[in-house]
Amino acid sequence: MKPLESPYIPESSVTAMLVSHDMPEGMKSLLRELVPVIIPVMDMDSLPVPVRGHPDMQLLIPAEGVIVHAPALDPDTAACLRDLGYLLVPGEKQPGGSYPEDIPYNVAVVGRHAFLNTRHADPVVLDWLKKTGKTISHVNQGYSKCSVCILSEEAIITSDRGIYQAAIEKNIDALLIPPQKSISIPGYEYGFIGGSAGLVSRDRLAFCGDMDTLESAGQILSFLQKHGIMPVMLGPGNVLDLGSLIPLCTV
Secondary structure (H helix, E strand, O other), X not given: OEEOOEOOEOOOOEEEEEEEOOOOHHHHHHHHOOOOEEEEEOOOOOOOHXXXXXXXXXXXXXXXXXXXXXXXXXXXXHHHHHHOOOEEEEOOOOOXXXXXXXXXXXXXXXXXXXXXXXXXXXXXXXXXXXXXXXXXXXXXXXXXXXXXXXXXXXXXXXXXXXXXXXXXXXXXXXXXXXXXXXXXXXXXXXXXXXXXXXXXXXXXXXXXXXXXXXXXXXXXXXXXXXXXXXXXXXXXXXXXXXXXXXXXXXX
């Protein structure tokens, strides 16, 4: 196995993936049929309770084989990531329990572009984005990765208008949808589209539940088809926001 050349965007079938330890066992079993190695992200006590185990709140991948993470990342998770060939770089800020202290690692990296609230990003995150040549777009949405479902270097789905406009300016084909109030996340009114999905291959996008329960299911399906991507449902029922399914490696 090797780390993805382009973070979050596999060129072939994913062989290792990062997910919240809160993923239901039935969903995890279905995911294992697609991805052999599942690495759980454990709770980070400094974060708000509903998102303590969410990968996109604890780390980001700015470049091939590199992970910038909160200082208190679980040691067992860190060891698994190193075993896969990743260089782990601790940031300076420990995420806090309320907004905006909880967003220093919440960044949407899409090809050579990065969308984030730069005012609250960790300094190490900004340094790595700059040193790896990313074009940095400031957006007001602090939960940038949560809000962005990455399809390819040229296509995303988002419910945030600021991210949508920034993406269009970078010649990224973006689908803007309203907030999907059927996306479940305990403790909040509803979750984010980016936090509920992740690519398991170049042409398959896994959803944490049944995509057809989403209010914009038809629009989303048409956009996926436009980009040659097939949705994969990890079980029946409402889609869950579990903090993103993050592809790590391919063969």
